[in-house]
Amino acid sequence: MRSEHRAAEVVVKADHLTKTFRAPHPTRIRKFVHIRDMFSRERFTAVDDVSFEVYRGEVFGLIGANGSGKSTVLRLVAGLTRPTSGVVLRSAGVNGLLSLGEGMQGELSGRDNAYTVAILAGLSPREARAKLGWIAEFSELGDVMDQPLRTYSDGMKLRLAFAASVAVEPEILVIDELLAVGDIRFRQRCIDYMKELAGSGATILVTSHSLGELEEICDRAIWLRNGHTMSVGDIETVSHHYANAMRDAVGPASVEDDGSMRMGSGEAELVDIFVTTPSGIPIDDLRAGEPVAFEFTVADCSVSHAILGVSLSLEDGTTVLDLIDDADERGVPITPGARFRTEVERLDLGSGEYFVDVGLYAPGWTHPLDYRWHARSFAVTGPGQPGKLTPPHRWSRENA
Amino acid sequence: MAHARPILPNRNDIHIVRHLVALEFRVRYSRSVIGWAWSFLQPVSRLIILSFIFTRAIPLDIPNYPAFLFVGLVSWQWFSGGVSASTNSLVGQSGLLSRPGLHLAVLPTVAVFSAALDAFVALIILLVFLAFTSGISAMIVVLPALIVLQFMMIIGIGALLCVANVYSRDVRLLVDLSLVLGFYLTPVFYRYQLLPEEVQRVVAFNPMTWMIGLQRAVLIDGGFPSPATIVTLVVVCVGLFVAGIVVFHRTSHSVIDEI
Numbered sequence: 162m163r164s165e166h167r168a169a170e171v172v173v174k175a176d177h178l179t180k181t182f183r184a185p186h187p188t189r190i191r192k193f194v195h196i197r198d199m200f201s202r203e204r205f206t207a208v209d210d211v212s213f214e215v216y217r218g219e220v221f222g223l224i225g226a227n228g229s230g231k232s233t234v235l236r237l238v239a240g241l242t243r244p245t246s247g248v249v250l251r252s253a254g255v256n257g258l259l260s261l262g263e264g265m266q267g268e269l270s271g272r273d274n275a276y277t278v279a280i281l282a283g284l285s286p287r288e289a290r291a292k293l294g295w296i297a298e299f300s301e302l303g304d305v306m307d308q309p310l311r312t313y314s315d316g317m318k319l320r321l322a323f324a325a326s327v328a329v330e331p332e333i334l335v336i337d338e339l340l341a342v343g344d345i346r347f348r349q350r351c352i353d354y355m356k357e358l359a360g361s362g363a364t365i366l367v368t369s370h371s372l373g374e375l376e377e378i379c380d381r382a383i384w385l386r387n388g389h390t391m392s393v394g395d396i397e398t399v400s401h402h403y404a405n406a407m408r409d410a411v412g413p414a415s416v417e418d419d420g421s422m423r424m425g426s427g428e429a430e431l432v433d434i435f436v437t438t439p440s441g442i443p444i445d446d447l448r449a450g451e452p453v454a455f456e457f458t459v460a461d462c463s464v465s466h467a468i469l470g471v472s473l474s475l476e477d478g479t480t481v482l483d484l485i486d487d488a489d490e491r492g493v494p495i496t497p498g499a500r501f502r503t504e505v506e507r508l509d510l511g512s513g514e515y516f517v518d519v520g521l522y523a524p525g526w527t528h529p530l531d532y533r534w535h536a537r538s539f540a541v542t543g544p545g546q547p548g549k550l551t552p553p554h555r556w557s558r559e560n561a
Numbered sequence: 562m563a564h565a566r567p568i569l570p571n572r573n574d575i576h577i578v579r580h581l582v583a584l585e586f587r588v589r590y591s592r593s594v595i596g597w598a599w600s601f602l603q604p605v606s607r608l609i610i611l612s613f614i615f616t617r618a619i620p621l622d623i624p625n626y627p628a629f630l631f632v633g634l635v636s637w638q639w640f641s642g643g644v645s646a647s648t649n650s651l652v653g654q655s656g657l658l659s660r661p662g663l664h665l666a667v668l669p670t671v672a673v674f675s676a677a678l679d680a681f682v683a684l685i686i687l688l689v690f691l692a693f694t695s696g697i698s699a700m701i702v703v704l705p706a707l708i709v710l711q712f713m714m715i716i717g718i719g720a721l722l723c724v725a726n727v728y729s730r731d732v733r734l735l736v737d738l739s740l741v742l743g744f745y746l747t748p749v750f751y752r753y754q755l756l757p758e759e760v761q762r763v764v765a766f767n768p769m770t771w772m773i774g775l776q777r778a779v780l781i782d783g784g785f786p787s788p789a790t791i792v793t794l795v796v797v798c799v800g801l802f803v804a805g806i807v808v809f810h811r812t813s814h815s816v817i818d819e820i
Contacts, residue, residue: 182818236817239661243814255661264657266584268591273584280580281660283573335661 170252172333172364173215173238178247180208180233180388207233209388210247215366215381220359222379222396223368224403226525227490230388231368232337235259238366239335256282257335258326267311271302271321274310278325292328299354300324301347320347327354334358336367352378370525376400407528417533425531429462429495429521434536436517439504449512449543449551454504455484457519459495466492467521467530471503474516481510481549492524509552512543574664581671582678597682604634604683611750621751625781628695632780633749635687636773639680640715641740646672647719648726648736651816658817665813669723673716691780698783707776710798714768717801720809727816748773768797 181204208230215221223231236242239255264281265274275296279289297306300320310318327334334355355365355378369375375382376396383393384403392402415423434457435443447453455471468490473482484503486493517539520532543551590596611634612627623629650672657663691697726732747769748756756764764770771794778786 236659241659241661242817257661259659259661260656264581264654264660266588268588269584273587277580277584280577281657281663283662285573285576286580 170217171214172217172252173221173366174248174250175211175213175234175238176248176250178208178211178234178237178244178249179206180230180237180242181206181245207388208237208244208385211383211385211388211390212247213383213390213393215364217364218359218362219380220355220365220367220378222375222382222399223366223385224370224372224375224382224399225385225391226370226523226527228387228524229385231385232259233388234383234385235335235337235366235368251333253332254283255333255335256326256329256331257333257337258322259335259337265310265318265322268309270308271306271310271313271317272297275300275306275321275325275328278322279328282326282329282331284329292325296321296324296328299328299350316344316347323351327358330363331358332363334363334365336365338368338370370527372400372403422534423532424534425521425529426523427531428464428523429467429530430460431457431519431521431531431533431536432460433458433500434517434519434533436537436539444539446540446542447508449541450507450509450553452504452506453508454502455517455519456500456502459497459499459501459521461497462495462530464523464530465494466524467495468492468524468526469501469503470518470520470522472518472520473510474518475549476514476516481515490525492522495521507553508541509550510541511548511551512541514538514540574667577663577667578670578674581667582674585671585675586678600679600682601686603679604631604638605686607634607638615750621755623752625695628691628781629777630750631687631690632777633747633773635680635683636711636776637744637747637749637769638683639676639711640769640772641743642679643673643676643715644718644722645737645740646676647715648722648733650719651723652726652730652733652820655820658820665816666720666809669716669719669809672723673712673719676715677712687780695781697780700779700783700785703779704776707772707779710794711772713802714772714798717798717803717805720805721801724809724812724816727819743767743769768794768801771797 183204211230211234213221223234225231233242236259237244237249238251239257239259240249240251241259264277266277269277272293275293276289279292279296280286284292293306297303300306300317300323302317302321305313305317306321310321313321336355355367359365359380367375367378379396381394382396382399384391384399391406392399417423435455436445437443437454437456438447439452439454441454441456444453457471459467469486469492471484472480474480482505484505486503515538516535517537518532518534519536521530522528522532523530586597590599593599595602608627608631612630615621615623615630616626647669650668651658651665654668657668658665688697722732722736726736746764747767748764753761753764753770753774771790775786775790775794778784
């Protein structure tokens, strides 16, 4: 069915798109001192010579890590910004959801906000009013629609925004990474609805850094890295290229001299991994409920940022604790010699032996830079109950 | 195949502007007890306090001072509110900038119209006030033309400043400061002729000086203003309007890259 659509009609055509941005603003007062800087700042290329076509009735995915240029391409397609060179052609107006809460007002009810979004999406006041029932139903907000928006959770706001945005029955719909906010059941509902829209002739462009998500909904896709096209075509082909490249970047796992396993792209190297007391003294065992810290050093690195992760597992491979620093998926700055430490206030694990796995990942979780499996082990000693957890507890008698 | 952002406003844009202006009012007064009555408490309380000061405390000896002051206040308030709101209209609503298909000019337009609605309420109170005090001269027929001119001036200045504010957030702070000072450097509560001559020459560069002067002539004195003043003001207002629109259209496409 897809291929018949494909032969039919090009709805969006991106032709040799390039987009450069000026480097971020120099700070405050310097701007005035070096006023010429304002006009001659360095430019960086976010999108470099990207071309693709999207056909009527298909879901087209854009995949890549953060900073790969996929969101910029989506903005170019939506006409929010102009390409530095190249052309975008579209056969219809674009609707979509590129940022959560655009035009939403916390003081007003969900219903009023849905109405606003529908008006912004191009409905007339009468059409927008007529759609309110459908929006309440699709978003499953029901009577909550009459509560002020400030009382909504992010997930509820997303449901409202998505429902109101698609209520216009768009010809071209663009969605940027937003389904990540909703709960799984609503996400599935959105995906089903997008497929339904595509089935009835709408064209949908969606970005993601999750290959699995795109494989689920897309017919075709483009994979971008640092603004360049790595692969474009059927989702099967693109996803094959993507997965291969990830594997090549990481390489096969190797066994270290001390018996620990290691894998990663080698763009950074982890050394000096220790389990310590809060004051930094290395230890091999501790009592249940005591504080503990994990330290490691980045010996060498050719990248500027990484996501840090430390996890504890049992001999059988069960992960009992995952300590990850991925507040924004961009990772933290790393330099050769950087020493990192994560402290656990109290480790309420049952007695036994635990293994420490430490990982550095590329921003956006694209691949591990260096991952050391079972880099350390330590023992938790305690009264010896068989349970896996020993949280603080107290027994008391409830009757006289 | 077409570009998503057309140059001319279409029917949807008009719906959107109308809705957003209405929304602005609802949001502003949604949790207040006396609601939109606030929008005329502002000018009326200013009128009362300033007329007290400049007739009793420091008499300026201007005949029919409350009427004189009221015209100045309403006009300045509109100018200042409109310029300030439109300066912040793009940066303050950055969420709306990423709404595909939304005409960017909608945002400063909403700001200008919201300020104009406040001014409209004040204008009605002003006219009622004049009718009961000094009486309204027949020259009021010229008033709509002056309103259109002031509209053009606010739109022009607002369009220039909202884009400038995207490039440097200092613009908004500078504008707000200038508007505070401008209240004193514009003959709102005093007579232009009261100023020393060298200061007059500076204040003469302020188009609001002439605008308020004309509005007073039309509403209170009933005299016909000098043609030179009218021509100058028309040229300045139309010039600012055209410059604002042209600059906005030339630069607005890169706004989202800079915000």
